[in-house]
Amino acid sequence: MKKKLANLLSENIPNLDKQTIYDLIEVPLNTSMGDYAFPCFKLAKELKKSPKIIAKELAEKIEKVNFIEKIECVNAYVNFFVDKEILLKHMLIPILKQGEKFGMDKSKSKGNIVIDFSSPNIAKPFHIGHLRSTVIGKSLYRIFEASGYDCISINHLGDWGTQFGKLIVAYKKYSSKEEIEQKGIQELLRIYVLFHEEAEKNPELEQQARDYFTKMEQGDEETLELWRWFKKISLKEFEDVYNLLDVQFDSFNGEAFYNDKMAPVIQELEDKNLIKVSDGAKIVELEDMPPCLITKRDGSTLYATRDITAAEYRKETYNFEKCIYVTALQQNLHFKQLFEVIKKMGYEWYKDLVHVPFGMVSIESEDKDKPAQAIATRKGNVILLQDLLTQAIQKTKEIIEEKNPTLEDKDKVAMQVGIGAIIFDDMYNTIIKDVEFSWTKVLNFDGETGPYVQYTHARACSVLRKSKLAKHCIRLVNFSFITDEASINLAKQLGNFKSILSDAANKYEPSIIARYAVNVAQAFNKFYHDVPILVDDYDVKYSRLTLVCCTIDILKNALYLLGISAPTQM
């Protein structure tokens, strides 16, 4: 429908291309403003006329075709009122036909997309900050998969670097084999924090740490043995979290994987005359930003060296259409430098490298007068992700016990809802924004939350159950039975799914899906409240159940794209 409208508009607007017109078309929340609206602000600049006048002229010029009932102009907008029956058919028939597959293009025909996400650092705990990268990355994976790409998920583990030197010093000084085996990552965190406290008093420790790391880089077996052991312990705990979140990776090639692959890349940089030596260090100079450090004075490589190598390796291995990196905003400069170096190397595909940055997570302080605490591993100020998830499940279980104690499969539902709540909260706002985590907000079943959307989906399922009809039996009899505002509004929301999906993919923004899911849920709940569904009249009942079925599929798919399950009972 939106496409048809864009075609119609573009016949009358020669100076904008069809895609731009399509993207500009809005769906007004208030139906008195029409079913679709076209804002004329953008044209004002080009035509050097007021947007109001342009809207008026446009409204007069556009020919009324069969599917349009009325065209109105209000201020700078041209509002279109579409024939309701045609609108409903357009919106609902494809969903009814394809059911759960609607909007999910699994053809993989558009090529490969590499998504580098989660990527925690070994021997440091997996904290709530890593949660964001993990859930955003997983959601982008599903969004691009549903858009027709073949996605490859890569966990670029931080398993190399000076922190291992620190850990080895700390291990030898403050811990033991038994303690680490018993307490795992908690113990590694304890001694890591202790190291930083002690090093403030005694800077000599930092030098010892650097020496150990140099040994690792030179292939010293004793230190490498410890490194492998720390890595194994960390990975085991990360796996527990990934299992809880139901995240899988196609590759765990982290930083250490590139150790033996960097020399040829550094040579390549030399051959292309990009390396300058400054104070013994090798750097690549860049315009408008600090140089990218390739090797330090002592010859050791850096995070950036490994990322340049990884980018080339990925291009060769996966021939990606895009390579996406999901990390905190703080790494902006790093990725700018990385992409610029790739460009200077003469690789046109530098354009296909995309950094998707997100804001910080802080935890609402229990004490209202104190500011929210930020996440800082070094000081040990962390809520471990695993604890957080377990708590979410536990708290949800308590709510279920109170509200619906006879629910089947309580434990499973508590897990799906508790974890869904956290994931949803993380992506409800534009991801660049900081998140302040608060239990009351996250688990609110009436707010704009994951549980609210899941609950609405379960409510729609329960209406269908009560009808005693199987989903595949519901085929719309006659669209003319749907006439009320709440139903039409719901249908319009449902029909918006594909355009929302492409918007989310184009902007690398899962929050667009989350907001949409809330809109659909709100539209359904209004419909549920205003319109009796299981009435005696056969045609009316069937047409309303059509809306119920489509809502089930759309909400389920939207939740799926966010990485959240959709229980049928709550």
Ligand code: ARG
């Ligand atoms: N390990 C890094 C961190 O926790 C994130 C790595 C992101 N990926 C990359 N290719 N640099 O900050």
